[in-house]
Structures are given as C-alpha cells and as structure tokens.
Amino acid sequence: MSLPELKNRPCGGRYGDVVQSIGNTPLVELKRLSPKPGVRIWAKLESRNPTGSVKDRVARAMIEDAEEKGAIVPGQTILEPTSGNTGISLAMICAYKGYGVKVVMPDNVTPERTQLLKMYGAEIVYSDGTKGSNGAVELALEMAAADARYYMPYQYGNAANPLAHYNGTAVEILEELDDVAAFVAGLGTGGTLMGNGRRLKEAFGDNVKIVAAEPMQGEPVQGLRSLDDGFIPPIIDLALLDRKIFVTNGDAITWTRKLLDEEGIFAGVSSGAIARVAVRIAGELDEGNVVFIVADDGWKYLSSGLYTLPPDQIQNLESTLWW
Amino acid sequence: MATIKIPPVLRASVGGEREVSADGERVGEVLRALAEAHPATATQLFGPDGELNRYVNVYLNDEDVRVLDGLDTVVGAGDVLVILPAMAGGR
Numbered sequence: 160m161s162l163p164e165l166k167n168r169p170c171g172g173r174y175g176d177v178v179q180s181i182g183n184t185p186l187v188e189l190k191r192l193s194p195k196p197g198v199r200i201w202a203k204l205e206s207r208n209p210t211g212s213v214k215d216r217v218a219r220a221m222i223e224d225a226e227e228k229g230a231i232v233p234g235q236t237i238l239e240p241t242s243g244n245t246g247i248s249l250a251m252i253c254a255y256k257g258y259g260v261k262v263v264m265p266d267n268v269t270p271e272r273t274q275l276l277k278m279y280g281a282e283i284v285y286s287d288g289t290k291g292s293n294g295a296v297e298l299a300l301e302m303a304a305a306d307a308r309y310y311m312p313y314q315y316g317n318a319a320n321p322l323a324h325y326n327g328t329a330v331e332i333l334e335e336l337d338d339v340a341a342f343v344a345g346l347g348t349g350g351t352l353m354g355n356g357r358r359l360k361e362a363f364g365d366n367v368k369i370v371a372a373e374p375m376q377g378e379p380v381q382g383l384r385s386l387d388d389g390f391i392p393p394i395i396d397l398a399l400l401d402r403k404i405f406v407t408n409g410d411a412i413t414w415t416r417k418l419l420d421e422e423g424i425f426a427g428v429s430s431g432a433i434a435r436v437a438v439r440i441a442g443e444l445d446e447g448n449v450v451f452i453v454a455d456d457g458w459k460y461l462s463s464g465l466y467t468l469p470p471d472q473i474q475n476l477e478s479t480l481w482w
Numbered sequence: 483m484a485t486i487k488i489p490p491v492l493r494a495s496v497g498g499e500r501e502v503s504a505d506g507e508r509v510g511e512v513l514r515a516l517a518e519a520h521p522a523t524a525t526q527l528f529g530p531d532g533e534l535n536r537y538v539n540v541y542l543n544d545e546d547v548r549v550l551d552g553l554d555t556v557v558g559a560g561d562v563l564v565i566l567p568a569m570a571g572g573r
Contacts, residue, residue: 389537389568
C-alpha cells in the first residue's frame with residue numbers, strides 16, 4: 160500500500176543552487192522492521208542530502224553563521240576536526256562559495272572519505288587513529304591556536320550545529336507527523352539530538368522520548384593515556400536525553416545489513432546502530448511514531464565489504480572508526 | 483555480584499584484568515567496591531565531590547547510568563557494568 164505523496168514539497172522543492180537544496184529529506188516508513196502493528200517506524204533519510212550525509216545541514220549552518228557574523232571572507236581557509244562527513248560537507252559548500260578547507264581526520268577511517276575530500280578540493284591533515292576523534296579535535300585546536308588565519312567552525316561547540324536541526328530537520332518532521340513518541344539519533348557532536356530534541360520536546364513535552372545511540376568505540380581506538388584525555392562536546396546537554404544506549408561495531412554492521420536486506424535502505428554504519436536502537440524502543444511502546452535518523456549513505460563504506468561479506472570476514476572491525 | 487568491564491586505559495590499575503566482579507545493589511556501591519579492591523582506580527572513577535569523573539561513562543548493560551539514576555541506579559543479579567572513557571564522535 161502506498162502512502163499519499165508529500166504535499167508540502169512534492170518534488171523535493173526548487174532551489175537556486177546546490178547549497179540551498181540541502182535538507183527537505185524524505186521520511187520513509189519501515190514497515191518490515193516494526194515489531195508491532197500500532198508502532199510505526201520512520202527513517203528520515205539524511206543520506207539524500209547533496210554529499211550524502213546529515214552534515215550538509217550542519218556545515219551550511221556553520222558557514223552561513225560565520226558569513227553573517229563577518230567572521231570569514233572569501234579566500235580564507237576553514238579548518239575543522241572531523242572523521243569525514245562534516246569535512247566532506249564543508250569541502251563541497253566551501254568549494255562552491257570560494258573558501259579553502261583543511262580537515263583534520265583520524266588515519267583509520269574508510270579510504271573513500273579521503274577521495275571525497277580531495278574531490279571537493281580539501282586538504283587533509285591526518286591525526287593518530289588510535290586516539291579516535293579525540294586526536295583530531297586535539298590536533299585541530301592546536302593548529303587553530305598557532306595560526307590566526309584559520310577559521311574553525313568547531314562543530315562540537317558551535318550553536319549553529321544544533322540550530323540547523325532545530326530550524327530544519329525537526330520542522331520537517333513536524334510537517335509530516337502529528338505526534339512523535341520517540342526520536343532516535345546517533346550521538347557524536349550532539350547536534351542532531353540537541354536540535355531535534357529541543358524542538359520536539361517543545362511540541363510534545365515528555366510524550367516524546369529523545370534517545371541517543373552511541374558507538375561503543377572498539378578497544379584499538381581507545382588509545383587514551385588517561386581518562387583526563389576524554390572529551391565531552393560542549394553542545395551536549397544530557398538532561399535533554401531520556402535514554403543513551405551504546406551499540407557495538409558488530410551490532411551496528413548487522414543492522415546496517417538489515418536496513419539494506421529488509422527495507423532496501425543503503426545506509427552507513429551509524430544508521431544501522433541507530434535503527435537497532437529505534438527498533439528496540441519501538442518494541443517497548445504500544446503505539447506511536449518512532450522517528451530515526453539515517454545519518455549517511457553507504458557509498459563511503461563500500462571498500463570495507465560490509466554489505467557483501469559475512470560479518471566475521473570484515474577486516475579491522477574494531478580498529479576502524481566507523482562513525 | 484556484578485561484572486565490571488574495564489577499558490584499556492584503566493587496566494593497569496586493576497592488575498591488567500579485562501573484567502572484574504564486585505558486590506553492590508546500586509551502581510555507586512559496585513564502583514566503590516571496585517575502588518576499594520583496586521585503590522588506583524578511585525581517583526580516576528570519582529571526582530573530589532564523590533560523583534563520577536566527568537570523563538567516565540558507566541553503562542548498566544548498554545545504557546548510560548547518567549541518563550538513568552546515576553550512581554543510585556539499581557544493579558540486578560547478572561548485570562554488567564561497562565566503564566568507557568568519554569570519546570568524541572561525530573564524523
């Protein structure tokens with residue numbers, strides 16, 4: 160049975176350029192993953208943004224915020240720590256707008272990210288992969304402090320990051336659904352959860368549960384010297400979360416495959432983890448809509464073989480920084 | 483008796499073990515029992531105020547106890563506490 164077509168933007172909208180076309184992503188029901196008839200699971204396909212990830216929204220919001228504040232001028236170099244997607248989004252947007260981009264990225268991400276960044280003209284500085292994203296943040300902060308010519312949007316502490324969701328993703332969800340029982344997204348910088356969480360709590364109060372799915376970092380990427388090298392993104396407010404659940408790399412990959420095999424959704428590894436948590440939360444409800452974020456598409460994970468190989472044959476399962 | 487999974491960064495403080503067991507009916511009691519048995523973990527697990535070190539995440543099975551009832555979260559028989567360092571994510 161097909162659903163009525165979206166009335167608000169039946170063709171996805173008409174835009175003046177590719178940067179303006181970010182957002183307005185489809186909301187797709189996943190009937191086969193729903194554990195019971197009264198609970199409907201909806202995937203917000205952020206993978207349908209121009210570079211294939213939710214980070215297009217964040218990168219655009221941070222760059223336009225900097226432009227409005229007069230913090231950047233064309234020709235200036237934008238510097239950002241990222242494990243890939245934010246860098247790819249910044250690179251696309253800045254290439255179009257005329258800014259240079261340098262990204263600091265762990266050296267154990269999938270190789271497609273390097274190609275995508277180079278494709279959009281970004282320069283890459285690799286950080287120690289055993290320190291995970293913490294290492295990229297540390298190195299980028301050092302570089303920014305040493306050279307005032309860089310402008311660092313700093314997604315972990317930039318209010319424009321959650322605002323991109325408060326004013327964008329959440330508004331689109333509210334346009335399509337009259338009630339939301341649970342919203343599930345990945346916890347990285349915290350931007351998706353904070354921005355959507357605030358707007359949805361304003362709409363539904365405590366009737367909507369805000370649920371974080373977070374990666375259980377494999378042991379090879381927990382290379383901290385001490386716990387004091389830990390990192391908590393400044394934009395995260397744990398009080399907004401109702402649940403926070405970790406997902407192992409193995410489970411995340413199993414569910415990435417389930418999304419593909421059962422629902423035809425070709426998504427990245429974090430989306431598998433998020434789907435796993437969304438289905439669990441759906442199983443705890445009697446009725447209502449569960450919305451989860453498909454944060455990126457699967458193209459940049461193809462070289463890992465995760466869509467075609469048996470899970471036990473995937474190389475570097477624990478030492479790869481998947482999300 | 484709860485099982486506690488120890489992250490690499492804390493293993494030297496527990497004689498290299500990957501997991502240990504400790505008694506307690508609440509998360510705080512289990513972690514204090516751990517700190518008593520392995521005193522080198524005390525200052526890493528707890529801040530001067532007796533609360534969890536802000537860079538330590540403790541999970542009851544797979545749920546962050548800070549979003550449950552914190553150190554007062556009830557631990558059942560057979561539960562697993564997982565200690566993890568706070569790491570940046572976020573692509």
